[in-house]
Amino acid sequence: DIQMTQSPSSLSASVGDRVTLTCRASRGISNSLAWLQQRPGKAPKSLIYAASTLQSGVPSRFSGSGSGTDFTLTISSLQPEDFATYYCQQYNSYPRTFGQGTKVEIK
Amino acid sequence: EVQLVESGGGLVQPGGSLRLSCAASGFSFSSYWMSWVRQAPGKGLEWVATIKQDGNEKYYVDSMKGRFTISRDNAKNSLYLQMNSLRVEDTAVYYCARDGRSVVTPSCWGQGTLVTVSS
Numbered sequence A: 001d002i003q004m005t006q007s008p009s010s011l012s013a014s015v016g017d018r019v020t021l022t023c024r025a026s027r028g029i030s031n032s033l034a035w036l037q038q039r040p041g042k043a044p045k046s047l048i049y050a051a052s053t054l055q056s057g058v059p060s061r062f063s064g065s066g067s068g069t070d071f072t073l074t075i076s077s078l079q080p081e082d083f084a085t086y087y088c089q090q091y092n093s094y095p096r097t098f099g100q101g102t103k104v105e106i107k
Numbered sequence B: 001e002v003q004l005v006e007s008g009g010g011l012v013q014p015g016g017s018l019r020l021s022c023a024a025s026g027f028s029f030s031s032y033w034m035s036w037v038r039q040a041p042g043k044g045l046e047w048v049a050t051i052k053q054d055g056n057e058k059y060y061v062d063s064m065k066g067r068f069t070i071s072r073d074n075a076k077n078s079l080y081l082q083m084n085s086l087r088v089e090d091t092a093v094y095y096c097a098r099d100g101r102s103v104v105t106p107s108c109w110g111q112g113t114l115v116t117v118s119s
Helices: none
Strands: A006-008 A009-015 A019-025 A034-036 A045-049 A062-067 A070-075 A084-091 A103-106 B003-007 B010-012 B019-027 B034-039 B045-051 B058-060 B068-073 B080-082 B090-099 B113-117
Touching: A006 A084, A006 B003, A009 A019, A019 A034, A019 A084, A019 A103, A034 A062, A034 B090, A045 A062, A070 A084, A084 B045, B003 B090, B003 B113, B019 B034, B019 B113, B034 B068, B034 B080, B058 B068
Parallel strands: A009 A103, B010 B113
Antiparallel strands: A006 A019, A019 A070, A034 A045, A034 A084, A062 A070, A084 A103, B003 B019, B019 B080, B034 B045, B034 B090, B045 B058, B068 B080, B090 B113
């Protein structure tokens, strides 16, 4: 199975900050990487697929990059509604696997 | 508007069975891969199973293979998860997710249904 490792596990940031989250795959997955957001008590929301393609309706302050084993999610200017937990997921092979999540908290 | 509405969760004893349903609307259900993903209380997301548009390809996480069965009824725009031999560690919120037509990763999610396995 492909292991997905996210860092950091949590971070504190302020509204307006630029934030970068990292996801690393245990072996190459090309660009078969998705990012999801989950607010407390809510269902996940898909943000990005194919490492860098925004899902419909996702604000442009979110961007993704990477290929192979190393990926990043960047939020260019953190908004109050962005405080949540973010997960990466590889879909290069089965079983699909998620990272353990990065919790973005208010400083 | 795309809607995915799960039902069928509840309290079940260890060793018991449960069938989850997901009613889909607002899109051409038969054109999309579909998946189940679960989340244990206070834990991260765990992929459970995925099924192709015509139901002829199914994939499962190893720990659930043989106990869980994913299926779909395109005529009823519905996705199902039959869960047998349930264990305490299967306690989780189960989410129905719409994948893509060819990109097999979730793009839309239901609100989830809670399954509690306890004696």
